[in-house]
Amino acid sequence: MAYQSELNTSQRILMGPGPSDVHPRVLKAMATPLIGHLDPEFVEIMDDIKAMAQLTFQTKNHLTFVVSAPGSAGMETCLVNLLEPGDEALICIHGVFGGRMADIAERCGAKVTRVEAPWGEPIDPKQIKAALEQCQPKVLAIVHAETSTGVLQPLEEISRIAHDAGALFLVDAVTSYCGTELKVDEWGIDAIYSGTQKCLSAPPGLSPVSFSERAVEALEKRKTKVQSWFLDLSLVRSYWAGAKRAYHHTAPVSAMFALREAYRLVLEEGLEKRFARHRRNHELLKRELEALGFEFLVQAGYRLPMLNAVKLPEGVDDAIVRRRLLDEYNIEVGSGLGQFAGKIWRIGLMGESSTQNHVHVLVSALKDIF
Numbered sequence: 001m002a003y004q005s006e007l008n009t010s011q012r013i014l015m016g017p018g019p020s021d022v023h024p025r026v027l028k029a030m031a032t033p034l035i036g037h038l039d040p041e042f043v044e045i046m047d048d049i050k051a052m053a054q055l056t057f058q059t060k061n062h063l064t065f066v067v068s069a070p071g072s073a074g075m076e077t078c079l080v081n082l083l084e085p086g087d088e089a090l091i092c093i094h095g096v097f098g099g100r101m102a103d104i105a106e107r108c109g110a111k112v113t114r115v116e117a118p119w120g121e122p123i124d125p126k127q128i129k130a131a132l133e134q135c136q137p138k139v140l141a142i143v144h145a146e147t148s149t150g151v152l153q154p155l156e157e158i159s160r161i162a163h164d165a166g167a168l169f170l171v172d173a174v175t176s177y178c179g180t181e182l183k184v185d186e187w188g189i190d191a192i193y194s195g196t197q198k199c200l201s202a203p204p205g206l207s208p209v210s211f212s213e214r215a216v217e218a219l220e221k222r223k224t225k226v227q228s229w230f231l232d233l234s235l236v237r238s239y240w241a242g243a244k245r246a247y248h249h250t251a252p253v254s255a256m257f258a259l260r261e262a263y264r265l266v267l268e269e270g271l272e273k274r275f276a277r278h279r280r281n282h283e284l285l286k287r288e289l290e291a292l293g294f295e296f297l298v299q300a301g302y303r304l305p306m307l308n309a310v311k312l313p314e315g316v317d318d319a320i321v322r323r324r325l326l327d328e329y330n331i332e333v334g335s336g337l338g339q340f341a342g343k344i345w346r347i348g349l350m351g352e353s354s355t356q357n358h359v360h361v362l363v364s365a366l367k368d369i370f
């Protein structure tokens with residue numbers, strides 16, 4: 001039986017929508033012997049992680065920490081804490097993840113107004129202005145980097161619109177975080193969540209989040225209990241931000257060790273240099289893929305540098321070629337989601353996977369197969 005042999009997975013080259021490749025220093029940190037999650041040494045590690053989360057989010061927000069679960073749990077943390085039954089929310093949808101936010105907001109009992117753009121296009125701020133004539137949302141939410149379509153959504157104007165309407169501005173930065181410009185304080189973002197397995201290049205399973213003073217005030221004004229015990233910030237806060245770290249749940253110690261090292265790598269490189277590297281490798285991949293007959297789904301100016309959504313050349317079979325890339329070259333690329341299934345690929349150049357070498361290896365393999 002298979003379980004009788006030791007775990008022995010293939011050495012993949014991760015070029016999908018996440019997880020991305022992980023630096024050996026991060027893997028080594030993950031193998032550090034365990035300590036208790038209330039050990040004073042672990043409390044120091046949590047403080048390090050919080051400080052590095054603030055630097056990378058470019059925020060001074062005191063309530064900045066890491067949810068012990070993947071990006072979707074960060075999404076749920078923001079929504080279940082900021083919305084109470086009967087509240088209004090305006091959710092922008094231009095792909096899978098905006099749709100997921102709307103689903104969660106409805107489960108919170110919120111009255112949701114959807115503002116939608118065709119998949120592959122950004123949301124136009126004018127659409128939001130028009131929708132705001134019909135509703136009074138407490139929260140206006142949008143995805144910064146829509147991983148299902150490859151769209152980079154400009155945020156600054158929408159932030160101003162949200163604040164003018166008296167709404168809290170909530171942003172999904174799971175894929176953009178640590179891969180492209182993202183300024184939480186300067187851009188007036190009130191609540192934000194991300195993930196660790198995309199441009200941060202740590203193992204999946206954690207979600208850095210941050211809340212502005214305005215968001216914290218909204219939390220304090222709640223009349224009802226948050227329906228999720230695990231994600232209730234009034235409880236989690238006492239573990240992450242309280243003076244005496246009270247037990248809430250057992251933190252995923254090894255994953256935190258890994259995250260600390262991944263953050264150190266980001267800061268050693270420097271945010272601006274990291275963003276420039278992501279842009280450079282995206283440009284290289286673009287030139288190479290276009291020469292092979294691929295076309296970008298998204299118009300220039302709105303393309304994600306870390307997630308390239310491309311239409312397949314005529315006659316290329318999606319499933320067969322992706323399977324050959326995996327079996328014969330150990331390369332993982334992402335398939336299309338939803339209405340793009342079978343029609344596009346999503347090629348990730350995220351974090352440690354954003355290198356010239358990754359581009360050359362993929363392009364060589366494709367030339368071989370074609």
Ligand SMILES: *Cc1c(COP(=O)(O)O)cnc(C)c1O
Nearest residue numbers: 070071072097145147174175195
């Ligand atoms: C990956 C992703 C998520 C969900 O993160 P998980 O870690 O898979 O739960 C949410 N939003 C966006 C934009 C993503 O790319």
